[in-house]
Amino acid sequence: MTEKKKILTYCKECLMPHTRPRQTFNENGVCGACDWNKEKKNKIDWDRRWKELEEVCEKHKRRNKGRHNVIVPYSGGKDGATIAYMLKNKLGMNPLCITIRPPLEEEIGIQNIQNFIQKGYEHLMITPNREIDKLIDKDNFINRGIPMHAFMISVQTAIYRASLIYDIPFVMYAEEGESEYGGSKNLRHKKTYAKEEGIKYYLSGLDPNTYTKKFRKDDLFWYTYPSDDDLKNRDLPELYHWSYFREFVNYDHYLIAKEHCGLLEKTERNQGSIENFSVTDTYLIRLYYYLMYLKFGFGRTTMEVTNEIRRGSMSRNQAINIARKFDGEPPDENHIKKYLEYYSMNENEFNEVIDKWANKNLFYKNNENTWTPKFEIY
Secondary structure (H helix, E strand, C coil): CCCCECCCCECCCCCCECCCCCCCECCCCCEHHHHHHHHHHHCCCHHHHHHHHHHHHHHHHHHCCCCCCEEEECCCCHHHHHHHHHHHHCCCCCEEEEEECCCCECHHHHHHHHHHHHCCCEEEEECCCHHHHHHHHHHHHHHHCCCCHHHHHHHHHHHHHHHHHCCCCEEEECCCHHHHHCCCCCCCCCCEECHHHHHHHHCCCCCHHHHHHCCCHHHHHHHCCCCCCCCCCCCCCEEEEHHHHCCCCHHHHHHHHHHHCCCCCCCCCCCCCCCCCCCCCECHHHHHHHHHHHHHCCCHHHHHHHHHHHHCCCCHHHHHHHHHHHCCCCCCHHHHHHHHHHHCCCHHHHHHHHHHHCCCCCEEECCCCCEEECECCC
């Protein structure tokens, strides 16, 4: 057994390591997300920001009088449900909730969508080309270690197109992840973000319109942004984050969605996670977080316990013990069978890709041929 070493540098307050992309630490060894958490609690005037939201809502009520006036991207989870509930019941908006159907959908995610609809929310479901899904995802799984990039693209591009098609230029996404979890500070105090910023921070810098070189343009409608000509004389989508207007607390969203929107949780926790109520839309998310763990040395559990530390519901020592136990759990056999079928791979081909993206500075293969961390979580 290889002795674990203190290879990673961790935030002094939470458990996020320096390997998170675009992560920064201040002179006291505190990460950007913890810095932002303090700013949210001590410096942000949330009453003023709520008034800003009321003003935005009133503007779009006037513009779209008598019809839908805001789009809420909704995956079937707690965040979109909570945002739709708040916009409709606290701000008097008429939201159109749009789900981009991911590949390999989970049954509980589908049920949560149905429960949400039954609570009185108007809803549209977009299913992008499934063959293109597979081709984009397989390409990115092999060449970039990102197993569900097609879905990540269409959550941005299809929503952008839907905003134009239905003439609803007000779009409300959930959290601004760079600030909330650690990364670039560029969007921290911005009320809206441009599609170019979405490409940079949410699509790993890969412009989805480059896929027109690989596939027929007609097959890429939901995966690409409109051309400049298509945008002439149009009101461009205003892309907002809910976290700009209201302090973003994951657990609060779970409670609201459960009480008001019919959210169901699993009877057991998710693999590699301590939660049973988040990321229940697609089976591919388990592979996504496992690869993140192998590339950067932290996975879904670390993200969850850092949130709990900042919320004040968990000590750092408790978080260390939990992360050591659960972070980086590999997908089980049932999940892997789904992945092999989806990517049209055999098990050896699949494992070669996993091995390719495992960070050899952080992991080694043990006697059971399993990737094992060299690093100590401390």
